[in-house]
Every structure is written in structure tokens, then in C-alpha cells.
Amino acid sequence: xxxxxxxxxDYRHLVQDDRxxxxxxxxxxxxxSELERIWYREWVYVAHESEVPQAGDYVTRQIGxxxxxxxxxxxxxxxxxxNRCTHRGNTVCQSECGNAHAFRCxxxxxxxxxxxxxxxxxxxxxxxxxxxxxxxxxxxxPRVASHRGLIxxxxxxxxxxxxxxxxxxxxxxDQFVNLSxxxxxxxxxxxxxxxxxxxxxxxxENSVDxxxxxxxxxxxxxxxxxxKNDMESVFGENSEARTRDLxxxxxxxxxxxxxxxxxxxxxxxxxxKQTFDEYQAAMVKNFGASRAEQIMSEGPPHFxxxxxxxxxxxxxxxxxxxxxxxxxxxxxxxxxxxxxDEINQRRLSETYLIHGPAGRVAPxxxxxxxxxxxGFQAQVNEWLVLRRGLHRETRExxxxxxxxxxxxxxxxxxxHYRDVMTH
Amino acid sequence: xxxxxxxxxxxxxRDDSGNGPRLMIRDLxxxxxxxxxxxxxxxxxxLRHEELLPFLDPVRLDPRFRKKSVGA
Numbered sequence: 138x139x140x141x142x143x144x145x146x147d148y149r150h151l152v153q154d155d156r157x158x159x160x161x162x163x164x165x166x167x168x169x170s171e172l173e174r175i176w177y178r179e180w181v182y183v184a185h186e187s188e189v190p191q192a193g194d195y196v197t198r199q200i201g202x203x204x205x206x207x208x209x210x211x212x213x214x215x216x217x218x219x220n221r222c223t224h225r226g227n228t229v230c231q232s233e234c235g236n237a238h239a240f241r242c243x244x245x246x247x248x249x250x251x252x253x254x255x256x257x258x259x260x261x262x263x264x265x266x267x268x269x270x271x272x273x274x275x276x277x278x279p280r281v282a283s284h285r286g287l288i289x290x291x292x293x294x295x296x297x298x299x300x301x302x303x304x305x306x307x308x309x310x311d312q313f314v315n316l317s318x319x320x321x322x323x324x325x326x327x328x329x330x331x332x333x334x335x336x337x338x339x340x341x342e343n344s345v346d347x348x349x350x351x352x353x354x355x356x357x358x359x360x361x362x363x364x365k366n367d368m369e370s371v372f373g374e375n376s377e378a379r380t381r382d383l384x385x386x387x388x389x390x391x392x393x394x395x396x397x398x399x400x401x402x403x404x405x406x407x408x409x410k411q412t413f414d415e416y417q418a419a420m421v422k423n424f425g426a427s428r429a430e431q432i433m434s435e436g437p438p439h440f441x442x443x444x445x446x447x448x449x450x451x452x453x454x455x456x457x458x459x460x461x462x463x464x465x466x467x468x469x470x471x472x473x474x475x476x477x478d479e480i481n482q483r484r485l486s487e488t489y490l491i492h493g494p495a496g497r498v499a500p501x502x503x504x505x506x507x508x509x510x511x512g513f514q515a516q517v518n519e520w521l522v523l524r525r526g527l528h529r530e531t532r533e534x535x536x537x538x539x540x541x542x543x544x545x546x547x548x549x550x551x552x553h554y555r556d557v558m559t560h
Numbered sequence: 561x562x563x564x565x566x567x568x569x570x571x572x573x574r575d576d577s578g579n580g581p582r583l584m585i586r587d588l589x590x591x592x593x594x595x596x597x598x599x600x601x602x603x604x605x606x607l608r609h610e611e612l613l614p615f616l617d618p619v620r621l622d623p624r625f626r627k628k629s630v631g632a
Contacts, residue, residue: 193609211608230566232566238610238612239567239609239613239616240567248616248617248618250610256614256616257617260619
């Protein structure tokens with residue numbers, strides 16, 4: 138592992154308009170700065186409200202490296218607290234999910250209700266009269282906000298609102314969620330987790346890289362071509378799809394031109410006509426005929442929200458950094474509330490068929506990320522080239538747009554990264 | 561029926577050994593056991609969870625404080 142440590146990092150040199158230095162992927166000092174400037178200051182996606190549907194439900198997550206608890210209290214409120222006993226710092230909650238109205242630290246038994254208030258201290262007589270339990274509540278995450286059930290949090294007490302942060306992503310989240318006849322998605326079907334020995338930013342960049350699918354995922358594409366899906370028209374040189382930098386670190390692989398032409402893509406094709414008719418009727422009932430047709434023909438959007446949330450096909454992908462060269466990616470299948478079971482079953486099976494340990498796509502990506510991290514050890518040439526399509530990208534409706542195979546999206550990520558790291 | 565979380569493991573069962581039905585709750589870590597009649601359970605259903613919090617002190621699980629189960 139390379140050890141170029143320098144707290145006086147020149148991000149304008151390391152991140153240029155058409156290239157970035159490999160150092161941003163392997164320097165532990167830069168990783169520490171990213172925790173402070175990105176993960177502990179920006180809005181970060183944490184969980185979905187449907188993961189804690191009942192009073193007492195909780196899930197444990199991390200914001201950057203900091204452990205947090207997301208709990209649903211008795212009054213229906215969602216609470217985000219640091220998972221750290223205020224006594225000696227132990228995590229008070231170990232399970233990834235469960236149901237409890239109180240969390241008891243296993244070390245000395247300090248007990249908190251699921252709003253984080255300290256409600257019990259064993260052998261309390263050992264503390265003098267100045268000891269006030271109210272001062273020892275679990276620390277609340279300073280800012281929490283949600284949109285369409287997606288819970289975001291910021292460890293900074295000040296900064297732009299979530300609405301400002303999401304900006305153009307709001308419309309795309311709505312596009313994703315509106316595929317549900319009830320206007321709600323449900324994340325209650327488990328999660329696929331993969332860890333890889335590579336930097337977290339590789340997964341973010343790759344999520345909106347329209348250049349690699351027909352190359353890296355060749356085997357999967359051949360399989361889909363046999364199923365009569367013309368993947369060359371989706372990801373190839375003649376694709377009508379676009380890469381879009383929407384600003385704020387929101388990057389889109391805009392497949393609408395292809396999906397609309399192909400009649401939409403709510404789920405992988407193959408459901409029965411009866412199921413489709415049932416779904417379509419539910420959509421028309423909720424949205425009206427013309428709006429329902431538009432939603433269904435557009436299908437789910439393909440995009441990412443800096444730094445850790447990705448929407449591809451029917452899943453959320455969530456990036457969790459572990460260290461400068463280790464990352465965990467979680468794939469959450471999303472179900473459409475109000476849709477026929479067959480549609481949701483296909484959405485679920487798509488997740489494990491494509492992203493499972495022996496899936497058609499995800500294992501290729503993880504191999505690529507790890508080869509990246511190994512390749513960075515060769516530092517004779519430190520640069521990664523991001524100039525593809527720079528000469529032909531255009532400004533459309535105030536945002537940069539490029540050919541489907543161009544690196545407009547990666548350049549957008551790096552522009553935002555540079556802004557945040559030098560802010 | 562056994563209910564388990566990272567904080568406790570309890571066995572819950574219907575008990576008909578008395579003159580009327582009761583709910584048996586046994587804490588499998590401490591061995592403590594209680595039998596609750598329908599009126600007690602109906603009253604529990606009125607509670608907010610925060611009213612139960614005073615009973616969550618782990619010292620209550622200490623053998624020195626363990627009560628003898630009544631009616632077992």
C-alpha cells in the first residue's frame with residue numbers, strides 16, 4: 138500500500154477536468170479528509186422508512202465510519218442516534234435489525250429508550266446528586282430528513298437543506314417510486330452485501346459508467362442478447378441513451394430514449410398478460426391513463442446521488458466505506474406497494490440473479506474495482522484519464538449531456554468532489 | 561414459544577394448571593418466571609412502553625434480587 142501522507146493536499150491538482158490522480162484512491166490521509174468533509178458534513182443516505190415499519194423496529198447503519206441506530210418510536214417517529222453508550226463508548230446495539238423499545242448496553246447495563254433517552258443506570262447510588270440522566274442521552278444525529286421514505290442524515294448541524302442537496306435527484310427519486318401504484322416502495326426483502334478491497338469512489342463512478350457494460354459484462358450481455366434484448370442499442374456506440382451530469386453530484390445514465398422505444402421496463406420482461414393488465418389497471422386508477430403510460434414507459438431511472446446512493450434497475454445500491462482500500466456495497470431489492478405479487482417476485486429475483494454472489498453482473502464489477510486498487514500501486518503514471526467524449530458533450534437544459542459511452546457522469550462526480558473537498 | 565433479541569430471551573406459553581388460563585413468561589437467562597391473568601394482561605395492553613422502562617434495570621436480574629416465582 139502506498140503511503141504518501143500529506144495533510145496539505147492540492148485537490149485542484151489531483152482532480153482535473155479531464156483526469157484524476159490515482160492518489161485519491163489510495164492515500165489514507167485523503168480518505169481521512171473525505172470522512173470529515175464528505176461523510177461527516179454532507180447529506181448521506183442512511184435507510185428507508187419501510188425498514189422500520191412497526192413501533193420498536195430498529196436497524197443499525199453507519200454514516201462514514203460512525204455507527205448509528207435508526208429506530209421507530211411508540212409515536213411513529215423515526216430517530217437517528219449514534220450507537221455509542223454515553224458511559225464508556227460501547228455500541229449499545231449489535232444486531233443489524235430487530236425490535237426493542239429499549240437498548241441496554243451489555244457492558245454496565247446503561248439502558249436507553251428507543252428515542253435515545255437514558256432511562257436506567259444500575260447501582261445508581263454510586264452517582265452523586267449532580268448526575269443528571271438527561272445529559273447522558275444517546276447523541277442524536279444533528280440533521281435528519283426524508284423524501285418519499287428515503288432517510289438521509291447529516292452529522293453537520295448546519296448546511297444546505299436536504300431539498301437543496303437532492304436538487305434534480307428529487308424528480309428521479311419520484312420517477313423510481315411512482316412505479317408503485319400506491320406511490321410507495323418497500324425495502325423488506327433482505328439485502329445482498331459484497332465487500333471488496335478497493336476504494337469507495339470506484340463503485341460510485343462505475344454505477345454511471347455507460348462505457349463498460351458491453352465490455353466488462355460481455356458474458357451477461359451475450360446471455361441477454363440470446364434473450365432477444367439488443368444490448369448494443371442500449372450500451373453500444375449507436376445507443377440513443379445519454380450520460381447526464383445534473384449537478385450536485387447527481388449523475389444519470391439516461392436510458393429513457395431506449396426504454397421508451399422498447400415499451401418500458403418496469404421489471405425484466407416475461408410476466409403474464411394477466412399480471413401486466415392488473416398492474417396497468419392499478420397504475421391508471423392512481424395516476425390516470427396518460428400519466429400511468431408515461432411512468433411505465435420511462436421505467437426506473439439509472440442514477441447516483443453523491444456520495445453513497447445508487448439506483449440501478451430495481452435496486453438501491455448503498456456504498457459503505459471501510460477504509461481507503463476496503464468498501465462494502467449493499468444491494469436492497471425494492472418492492473412496489475400495490476403491484477401484483479408476480480411483478481414483485483420478478484423484481485426480487487432480478488436482484489439475486491444479477492447481483493448475487495454468482496450473479497451475472499456484480500462479480501465482474503468487484504473484480505474490476507480490485508484490479509484498479511492493485512494497478513494504482515504502479516505509480517510511474519499516476520493519472521486516470523477521464524476525457525472520453527469531452528469534445529462532444531453539450532449543455533442541455535442547463536446540465537451537461539454526453540453520449541451513453543462518454544465520461545460526462547464521472548467528470549460530474551469529480552467536479553462535485555473537488556468542490557466539496559476544497560470548500 | 562421462545563422470543564429472542566440481542567437483549568433478552570424469553571419463553572412464553574399458555575398455562576392451564578390453575579383454575580383459569582394464564583400466560584407464563586419465563587426469562588431464560590435468569591430463570592425468573594411470572595404467570596399473568598387476563599386482567600393483568602388487559603392492563604398491560606393499556607401501557608405505553610415508557611411505563612415499563614423502570615422495570616428494565618438489569619440489577620433486577622441479579623440472583624440476589626431474583627424473586628421466587630409464585631404459582632409455578
